[in-house]
Amino acid sequence: MKGFFKIVLANLTAIFILFAGFLLFFIGFLIISSLSGSVDVKQDSVLTLDLKTRVIDSPSEDQEDIFAFKNEQKAVLLYDIINAIDKAKDDNKIKGISLEIDNFQAGITQMDDIRNALIDFKKSGKFVYAYGNTVSQGAYYLGSVADKYYLNPAGLIELKGLSTEVTFFKNFAEKYGIGIQVIRHGKFKAAVEPFLRDEISPENKEQLSTLLNDIWASTSKKIADSRKISLPELNTITDSLYSYLPNLSLKYKLADQLIQKSEYDNIIRKKLNIDADKKINKISFAKYSESLESESDGKKIGVLYASGAIYNGKGYDGIYADNFIKEIKKLQKDDDIKAVVFRINSPGGSANASDEILFEMQQLKRKKPVVVSFGDYAASGGYYIAMGADKIFSEPNTLTGSIGVFGVIPYFKELAAKNGIRSDAVTTNANSNMISAINGLSPGTLTIMTRSVESTYQRFVHFVTLNRKKTFEEIDSVGGGRVWSGVRAKQIGLVDELGSLQDAIKYAAKSANIKDYKVSAYPAKVSKFEQIFSSETEEDFSTRLIQRKLGKENFKIFQHITDPDTKTAVLMESPFSIKIN
Numbered sequence: 001m002k003g004f005f006k007i008v009l010a011n012l013t014a015i016f017i018l019f020a021g022f023l024l025f026f027i028g029f030l031i032i033s034s035l036s037g038s039v040d041v042k043q044d045s046v047l048t049l050d051l052k053t054r055v056i057d058s059p060s061e062d063q064e065d066i067f068a069f070k071n072e073q074k075a076v077l078l079y080d081i082i083n084a085i086d087k088a089k090d091d092n093k094i095k096g097i098s099l100e101i102d103n104f105q106a107g108i109t110q111m112d113d114i115r116n117a118l119i120d121f122k123k124s125g126k127f128v129y130a131y132g133n134t135v136s137q138g139a140y141y142l143g144s145v146a147d148k149y150y151l152n153p154a155g156l157i158e159l160k161g162l163s164t165e166v167t168f169f170k171n172f173a174e175k176y177g178i179g180i181q182v183i184r185h186g187k188f189k190a191a192v193e194p195f196l197r198d199e200i201s202p203e204n205k206e207q208l209s210t211l212l213n214d215i216w217a218s219t220s221k222k223i224a225d226s227r228k229i230s231l232p233e234l235n236t237i238t239d240s241l242y243s244y245l246p247n248l249s250l251k252y253k254l255a256d257q258l259i260q261k262s263e264y265d266n267i268i269r270k271k272l273n274i275d276a277d278k279k280i281n282k283i284s285f286a287k288y289s290e291s292l293e294s295e296s297d298g299k300k301i302g303v304l305y306a307s308g309a310i311y312n313g314k315g316y317d318g319i320y321a322d323n324f325i326k327e328i329k330k331l332q333k334d335d336d337i338k339a340v341v342f343r344i345n346s347p348g349g350s351a352n353a354s355d356e357i358l359f360e361m362q363q364l365k366r367k368k369p370v371v372v373s374f375g376d377y378a379a380s381g382g383y384y385i386a387m388g389a390d391k392i393f394s395e396p397n398t399l400t401g402s403i404g405v406f407g408v409i410p411y412f413k414e415l416a417a418k419n420g421i422r423s424d425a426v427t428t429n430a431n432s433n434m435i436s437a438i439n440g441l442s443p444g445t446l447t448i449m450t451r452s453v454e455s456t457y458q459r460f461v462h463f464v465t466l467n468r469k470k471t472f473e474e475i476d477s478v479g480g481g482r483v484w485s486g487v488r489a490k491q492i493g494l495v496d497e498l499g500s501l502q503d504a505i506k507y508a509a510k511s512a513n514i515k516d517y518k519v520s521a522y523p524a525k526v527s528k529f530e531q532i533f534s535s536e537t538e539e540d541f542s543t544r545l546i547q548r549k550l551g552k553e554n555f556k557i558f559q560h561i562t563d564p565d566t567k568t569a570v571l572m573e574s575p576f577s578i579k580i581n
Contacts, residue, residue, distance in 0.1 A: 039283075039287050039288070039290045039291040040291075041091070041093045041094070041283060041288065041291050042093065042281040042283075043093050043281070044093070044095055044272050044274065044281055045093050045094050045095065045281040045282070045283045046094070046095060046096055046097065046098050046268060046272070046280060046281065046282050046283070047084065047085075047088050047094050047096070047097045047098070047283055047285065047288055048097070048098045048100060048282040048283065048284055048285075049081075049097070049098070049099050049100065049101060049284075049285055050100040050101060050284070051100070051101060051102065051103065052074055052284060053074060053076055053101075053284060053285055053286065054074065054075045054076070054105045055075075055076060055077075055078055055081060055104075055105060055106035055107075055110050055114070056075045056076070056077060056078070056307075057077075057078055057107070057110065057305060057307050057343065057345045057375050057376075058077075058305030058306075058307035058343070058345065058521070059077065059305065059521050059523065059524055060305060060307060060308075060316065060523050061075070061307050061308070062075040074284065074286040076285050076286045076289060077289075077521070078106075078110050078113060078114075078501065079303070079501060079502075079519065079521075080285070080289040081114055081117075081285050081289070082113055082114065082117045082500075082501075082502060083289070083292065084285050084288050084289050084292065085097070085114070085117040085118060085120075085121050086117065086120070086121075087288075087292055088121065088126075088288065089120070089121050089123075089124040089126070090124070094126070094283075094288075095126060095127070095271070095272055096126045096127035096128060096129065096268075096271065096272075097118065097121065097126070097127070097128045097129075098128075098129055098130070098131070098268060098282065099128070099129070099130040099131070099142065099143045099146055100130075100131050100132075101130075101132070101135075101139045101142065101143065102132055102133050102134050102135050102136065102139055103136045103138070103139055104136065104138050104139040104142055106138070106142075107345070107375060107376035108138075108215065108219075108376060108397045109374075109375050109376050109395035109396075109397055109398055109486075110375070110376070111138060111141060111142050112395055112396065112397060112500075113395070113500045113501070113502075114142060115141070115142055115145050115222065116500070118142075118145050118146075119145060122147065127147055127148075127271055128145065128146045128147050129146055129147060129148050129149075129150065129264075129267070129268065129271075130143035130144075130146035130148070130149045130150065131149075131150045131151075131152075131261060131264045132149070132150075132151055132152065132155060132157065133151075133152045133155045133261075134155055134156055134158075135151070135155065135156065135157045135158060136158050137157075137158045137159055137160060140157050140158070140159060140223070140243075140254075141219055141222070141223060144222075144223045144226045144227055144254075145222075145226050146226075148256045148257070149227075149254070149255050149256050150255065150256060150257050150258075150259050150264050150267070151246055151249055151250070151254075151255035151257075151258055151259075152246070152258070152259075152260065152261070153246055153258040153259070153260070154246065155246055155258075156243065156244045156245070156246060156249070157243035157244070157249055157254055157255070158243070158244070159237065159238050159241075159243035159254065160238060160241065161216060161220075161238050161239075162212045162215060162216045163212070164208055164212060166193065166194065166200050166204070166208075167194060168193070168194045168197060168198050168199065169194045169195055170194070170195060170196060170197055170198045171198050173195065173410075176415055177412065177413070177414025177415030177416070177417065177418050178410060178411075178412055178414070178415055179410065179411045179412070179413055179414065179440055180195040180196075180408065180409070180410045180411075181408075181409045181410075181411070181440050181441055181446065182195055182196055182406065182407070182408055182409075183406065183407045183409075183446075183449050183450050183453045184404065184405065184406035184407070184453065184481070185404055185405050185406070185453050185454055185456075185457040185480075185481070192406050192408055195408060203482075207482050207483055210484075210485075210488070211399070211483060211484070211485055214397075214485035214487060214488060215397050215485060218396055218397060218487070219397075220234055220235065220238070227253055227254060228253065229252070229253055229254075233252070237252050237254070242254075246258055265280060268280055298336055299336060299338050299512075299514045299516065299517045299518070300334075300336050300337050300338065300517055300518050300519070300520045301337070301338065301339050301340070301341060301505055301508050301509055301512075301514075301517050301518075301519050302331050302334070302337040302339070302340045302341070302520050302521075302522055303340075303341045303343055303501070303505070303519055303520070303521050303522065304327060304328070304331060304340055304341070304342050304343065304522045305343045305345075305521060305522065305523070306319050306324070306342065306343065306344045306345065306346055306357075306382070306385065307319070307343075307345045307346065307375075308345075308346060309346065309347060309348070309349040310346060310348055310349030310350050310353050310354050310357070310381045310382070310385070311349055311350055311353055312350050312352060312353045318349070319346060319349070319353075319357070320353075321350075321352075321353035321356045321357060323523065324523075325356060325357065325360050327522045327523045328357075328360040328361060328363075328364055329360070330522065331364060331368075331522065332363065332364050332367055337368065337520070338368060338369075338509075338512035338514050338517070339368055339369040339370075339371065339508035339509065339511055339512035339514075340364060340368060340369070340370050340371070340508070341371050341372075341373055341501070341504045341505050341508050342361065342370055342371070342372045342373070342385075342386065342389060343372075343373045343375060343501055343504075344372060344373070344374055344375065344377075344378045344382050344383075344385065344386055345374075345375030345376055345377055345378075345382075346377055346378065346379070346381065346382030346385075347377045347379050347380065347381075347382055347399075347402075348379055348380030348381030348382045348383070348384070348402065349380075349381050350381065351381065351405060351456050351460075353381075354381035354384045354385050355384075355459070357385045358384060358385050358387055358388055358463065361385065361388035361389075362388040364388070365388050365389070365390065368512070369390055369508055369511035369512055370388060370389050370390055371389060371390060371391050371392075371393065371504045371505075371507050371508040371511065372386045372389035372391070372392040372393065372504070373393045373499075373500070373501045373503075373504035373505075374386070374392070374393065374394040374395060374398040374400060374486065374495070375395065375398065375501075376395075376397075376398065376399065377398065377399045378394065378398055378399070378400050378401075379399050379400065379401060379402035379483055380402040380403070380404065380481075383400065383401055383402065383403065383464075383494075384460055384463065384464075386467075387463040387464060387466070387467040388467075390511065391496050391497070391504075391507060391511075392467075392494075392495045392496045392497070393495070393496065393497045393498070393499040393500070393501075393503055393504040393507070394486035394489055394490065394494075394495040394497070394498060394499075395486050395498070395499075395500065396485065396486045396487045396498050397485060397486060397487075398485070398486035398489070399483050399484075399485070400483065400484045400485065400486055400488075400489035400494055400495065401478065401479070401482060401483050401484045401489060401494055402481055402482065402483045403457075403460055403461065403464060403475065403478070403479030403480070403481065403482075404457065404460075404479060404480055404481025404482075405453050405456045405457045405460065406453065406481075407449055407452075407453055409435060409440060409441055409449075411436065411437060411438060411439060411440030411441075412437060412438055413438050413439055413440065416438050421438070422438070423436065423438045423439065425439075430442075430444055431444035431445050431448075457479075460479075461475050461476055461479060464479075464494075468493055468494065470493060474493075478492045478494065486498060505519060
């Protein structure tokens, strides 16, 4: 028996040592991977944007899988990419830029900003070349700005125009006995349409058509101008899908030459005046950004990033009110921060959380200038939280507005009955059983939630009227849940100026009367090490897993039906996402 215990103890000790060793190795790996060495930019370098680059709007978006030891893709802030292009313009070591992207993970407004920066870079006389194999529409939109566009002889360009497809669940819900009670304000609040209808409403079709045509008019004109093609001809090429055949891409001037990648590299070598067998000094945007030193005399412009959906409580994958308010208070107390640029890239979410954030932004505005910059989205709650700003800058293609409110409550009475399930409730008051999974809302609950939605809408419009200096009737006429492009939003007075994040930063510096400053980002990136030792619950982990399996868009629908916090809350949220694929 004594020998048995010795063996068990020895095995337990071995397991403990093995586990401890693995843990120390894992922690050491994370620490080492988080350290970055100095970057040496060589002479005759080419700044290269390739598939290893993922553009993000906010540091908080850079959350890689904890167990992803090998990940060749590097996330780079949009601000850092624009800054790198600007610095490379006057850097004698950088001779040009090469765009080697078949697909490009960036939003439409991010591509606009990078494209504009490349146009400015070309004024230096340095080259911008592009090469593609199977090229997505977004990648071509960016790459078309190049001096020369080279395509693989067996490649293609996915130039097809823009479309959106709305999926409806009303008949599915009825077929399987799922009831869905919806409360909304605004005939354009299309987030709830999939549960109410089996076809797109005229109002929703109108707003989507206007939005897509605004964006296509802008992007197609830029492609046509860069490639020196007339706009009618480009639309004919797009309608006919000529770009899917490489010889027609060449014929219709979408590409300058059909060549292999090695031939493209030789063209760059010739441009650099180096031997054919010499390696090209290509440097990524991530590495080049690390090499740049920021100049500052201690004064700062704080860029507060609000990226993702808006939630109550604590969390990292989105805009969580508790965490976000802490960041706002940091900016209030930091005397080195002379002005704040509030960068919003959000479709909205919780009305309550949005209201909390707006209040704190209003307090911040009392202490220092607050300038808002819109990214891809500033819709519903994402627009609401901007109402504490001194000035609002929007990108031309930002999805803006969606001033509306809704609530979605599913219940399963018929489905339960079909399977022999029913329920009885014992209550003390008329509406004690407010929300039942089987019977839905009590009559009193439906009445009070309808009033809550209307009250929230009134509050929403009230803050918009204060910020935009318009009447309730003026805002209500462009509200009702309708989304607008940034261009239209400027025309109807929902924003002040059309401009980029850089434009907003410059204006903030001017408002604070400072010339030399450093730009600091808030909130900071959450490292893998912090993710492991944070107080993430089992439920948080499960949510991440489900979201990864379903995808972000499908997960939103799943969340509306299953999440008790979401399905009973009043929401300010836009259902749309705009991507140029």
